[in-house]
Amino acid sequence: MAGICFKIHTKTKNEKMELHGQVLVLNQDYQPLTVCGVKRAVMLTFMGKAELLHRNPELKIRSVTQSYDYPTVVRLLSYIRVPYNNIVVTRRNILKRDGYRCQYCNAREDLTIDHVIPRSRGGRDTWKNLVTSCASCNIKKGNRTPREASMKLLKKPYKPNHILYLQTIVASVKEDWKPYLYM
Ligand SMILES: [Zn+2]
Numbered sequence: 001m002a003g004i005c006f007k008i009h010t011k012t013k014n015e016k017m018e019l020h021g022q023v024l025v026l027n028q029d030y031q032p033l034t035v036c037g038v039k040r041a042v043m044l045t046f047m048g049k050a051e052l053l054h055r056n057p058e059l060k061i062r063s064v065t066q067s068y069d070y071p072t073v074v075r076l077l078s079y080i081r082v083p084y085n086n087i088v089v090t091r092r093n094i095l096k097r098d099g100y101r102c103q104y105c106n107a108r109e110d111l112t113i114d115h116v117i118p119r120s121r122g123g124r125d126t127w128k129n130l131v132t133s134c135a136s137c138n139i140k141k142g143n144r145t146p147r148e149a150s151m152k153l154l155k156k157p158y159k160p161n162h163i164l165y166l167q168t169i170v171a172s173v174k175e176d177w178k179p180y181l182y183m
Helices: 016-018 037-045 092-098 134-139 162-169 175-181
Strands: 007-010 022-026 032-037 050-062 067-076 111-116 129-136
Touching: 016 175, 022 037, 022 129, 032 037, 032 129, 032 162, 032 175, 037 067, 067 175, 092 111, 092 129, 111 134, 129 134
Parallel strands: 022 067
Antiparallel strands: 007 050, 022 032, 050 067, 111 129
8 A cells, every 4th residue: 555645536526525525334244334534445445454335436546557446335344343332422412313303292493402301300311311302392391201291202212323323423425325324
């Protein structure tokens, strides 16, 4: 790899954007693992650590003497065991998990975070106890549980898995990626 300088050759004017393009990296078993930059994905395939599964037909990567496919999905050739880090419970991640909808009335406006079991009654800041709620539902529910308030949750709050995380971190999901992300 040393001494080879890759340049992205594009037919479009989006050269700068494409240099920062994202590539979906699958584990050997085709499970989505992570997202990396185009350069890193090219290195992985170049070093024989990954195979190219999908490419962008509009783009090419050029070195001085050769031209390479522009990857959009690559697959590692050996299986990597990853102890996935827990996804952090944050306001933003709760909103993402819930699709930016109030989990009581499906509203999209004035979103807040509600403790299903109120904090004052021992409810904690966990994935299963935090939901997106619009301000009016939050006020209406007050210091009660959903059952006490007769306010049913649209879905049971859950801890998101790695795939959901990948679905949400990528700014725009490419068509090539969707089958691997179950979208
Ligand atoms: Zn609501």
